Amino acid sequence: MDQLKAVRRNARGALALHVWAALGTCLAPLLPFYLRRRQMRGKEIPARVREKMGFPSLPRPSGSLLWFHAASVGEVLSILPLVQACLRQGPDVTVLVTTGTVTASTIVAQRFAHSRVVHQFVPLDVPHWCQRFLDNWTPQVAVFTESELWPTLLSACHTRDLPVVLVNGRMSASSFQVWRHIPGVARHMLSCFAWVSARSQVDAQRLRTLGATTQTDPGDLKTAAPPLPAQVAEMAHLQALIGARPVFVAASTHAGEEAQIAQAAHLARQTCPTLLTIVVPRHPERGAEVASLLNAAPRRALDALPTAQDAFWVCDTLGELGLFFRLATCVFVGNSLPGCHGGGHNPFEPARLGCAMATGPLIHNFEEAFQALHGCVQHVRDARSMAAWVEQMVTHPKRRAELGQLAQQVATVNEALPDDLAEKILALV
Template identity: 55%
Template sequence: MLKRLTATGAARAAAIGLLRSYLRLAIGTTRWTFDIHPDAYPLLTGQGEHSVLVAFWHEALALTPALLWWSTARNPTLRPHVLISRNRDGRLIADIIAPWGAGTIAGSTDRKGKDKGGAAALRQLLTLIRGGNPVVITPDGPRGPRRQVEQGVIGLARLSGAPIVPVGGWCANWRLGGWDRMMIPLPFGRGRIVCGAPIAVTRDDQDTAPTHLATALDAAMHAATPARARAAQRVWAGLATLLAPALTLLLHRRLARGKEVRGRQRERMGLTARPRPAGRLVWLHAASVGETQSILPVITELLARDAALHVLLTTATVTAANLLEQRLAGTAEGARVIHQFVPLDVPRWIGRFLRHWRPDAAALTESELWPNLIEACHRKGIPLALLNARLSDRARTGWGRLPGLADRMLGRFTWIAARSDLDATRLRALGATRIDIPGDLKNAAPPLPADPAAIAHLRTLLADRPVWLAAATHEGEEEQIADAARQLRTRHPDLLTIIVPRHPERGPAIAETLGNAPRRAAGQEPGPNDTFWICDTLGELGLFYRVVPIAFIGNSLPGPGRRGGHNPLEPARFGTALATGPLTENFLDAFARLGDAVRVVPDAGALAEWVHIMLADPARRAEAGHQAEAATHADSTLPTCLATRLLALMDAR
């Protein structure tokens, strides 16, 4: 809208006049408090031996006139300048701030690959700095990513010899919806400017200087933000504390339902009987089975690269714990991996957990965002990363209702490795910074394992009849699968339908619903007259994907409590012909990667028709499986990359 407003000379002049007047009113009527580090004071007032680079995050750029007023009031001879971009927005900023006595330097454009005017701007900047003039810079400008320091700022500081003063600001404001979520001051409020200790950049530390500056700027922004603006975190913590007795009762109820392990439910309150091993320990958290499977290659790399390292892996589900035990039993890695159930997000329980385990670094996975846990790690100085970060549209909307809490929580991560561009965009919209997009760990995972003897036995068992698989099904979905199976048996009378529920503890109830169908967990196998086989065991999908050539991926048919699907790359790696329901939000990139290799079926009738086609046409079935397998070539370097970054996170502590 601003670009349209400033398209003509008259409109531009009117817009600039209005914006100047508003900014003068808002900043002039704000009651400002200035917290200036003693070493920064002489630099900001022109009384030091050197000039200075004054660094604001781009979101606080509209507050720079307040600091300019403060500086020039103490030294009227100062001639500060602001580094702007060489584009329309930069020229507009120059016109708006002109009344505050600040000059501007057109440094860069936001058009990548174009001439940014960098050489001429650099010469002008060096002349100004060496002449004793302070220069205001935005290290994450002109187009972000938000709160990520560009190397050009560090290079300027090194070449000029000017120290950088990190500045944070806050006032009563409303925020724009752009990439930086810029603060626009409101009149008649309170504001605070915090200037931290100057940072000198030398040739030896220019590689670490971006992280140092980003940390200092974040600290200044945090210090400038009043306690009431941080109230959301306190409210969350208070509510969790009040709910602790009810959560204790909930744990007992979950124990009765088989969702907690007897004798270990106290781990959910931060208590444990296991000692912390000596030496370095990294804590990884994976909510359930899918996250645990994707993080295992990272754990393997961590242990291979540091022979003295121990890994603490927490999960939230019994099935994930059982899977971990199954995968690591009898291995050398297993002796160095400790499993615990993650404590619920109650401050006291989280505190117990961290005091006992004292991790040297921590990493959460995917969408496991727990404000009290994250805040506690920050306060104890535990560096924190978010691996394979994802955020559904539903979750983005939910956190968007608590913008202060989301911004604070996401700002605590040292770095975030998003699994896709879409997830990174959603996280940035909530205030996340220092995000990169290395890829999806689930795409990089190796094929699911299976016991060779079990494969041979299953192939013999199923050799003489048509069969299809419904994998990772959720409650209510089995009824639709049974409906499809009944339709199929009119054309394939000896058809066997194998159902693998996502949560194996549901096996008995499913079997009862389907006429007491045989259950693999009970040691039962299907006879010639059985039409269903409930395979309610853990960690055996690799077995069934290898043997059964046709599979439907569950958690994807419309119904209460179902959303998002499951990872289609797991069966695709085995050349399985695949179908899914229409709910695939959790794995949009994976399904897009597979494209037409996966058939989308909206209901039981469409599912039955697709399975019939696959059964009736083996050549077509084989081609569908080959097409799926061809799309699954993974980036096997991703676990290594993330493990390296986690080790560096511990080293930098």
């Protein structure tokens, strides 16, 4: 009876995969219009939009090629130490990094400035677009990151006997419930992986339940990444400009949060009158909008610097969080307050630099990371509680330093993980 049920589940899974592939084929003639619309909204690079249809814009390097796919900025940053470890251990390999977003491609250009690393945008999950991509790049190993499970692309890899692995595998509670309703599809996709490295024990158990039977020991790559970089000369310049002013950094903020942050800063300045609040919107294109909300605050994207009279500075640039975290007295991790979409952002980035941190309650995308940092991160609900926390951090430097040191210890616990995973990846070449 159990065997019959398994056969039926697999049959339903195969049917669902065929339907998905057929849907992609049917929609393919319309998708260029969708990409054109995204291009008009600044979400695609005009000269490179055909990459999303599988057309290469660069020649394939000779020799062995490792393909890493990381959907967006957070995933790109998480694989940085792993890519570096693979390049170090495999001196003859080249790395192809694919992403889905323009902002992620910018981070790749900034952080992977290496002659043996090339970037392309990943093709949409259309059968002949995926085939075109694989025909051109012919990688020896494919490395997917976190929750990037695209049925057609994975099936195309599997059909070619291309070894595929999943690193920092993530399966949220909501995604787990969705996949449990289509177990045949989930089992088929996970069977494509040579092995899975889950982010946490919870993720490992969920992935195992869905069919990932070959797993390595769990470990979060975000706790193995190097500290975010900062230009030494620019840091010295800004430290001299800011002087002894306490600095509150609101990092990776989203629409719906900045008004609350402004109110919190106003309240905190009643106790800390020289407080400078640096607001770093997650999406730099919102810089003008955020600056307007903050009474025409100076914008870094326009090369404007804060004066002694400015309470706010909008830093609407990419790749400079390492600089701002080093300037910070305390840091609020955005996309977490009621009123925004929510989900949180990676708290290990400020933690790795010894920052005292706070977050709002909406942190479901980084639940395990915040659990690991339990006791190091203050949870705030609104502007008033945020202001009280800022005041405490400014006026109690010893407590602030203790929290930062504790967070730093947690955020650097998996330093050996990239080398261990790199060895397993290169063994598949």
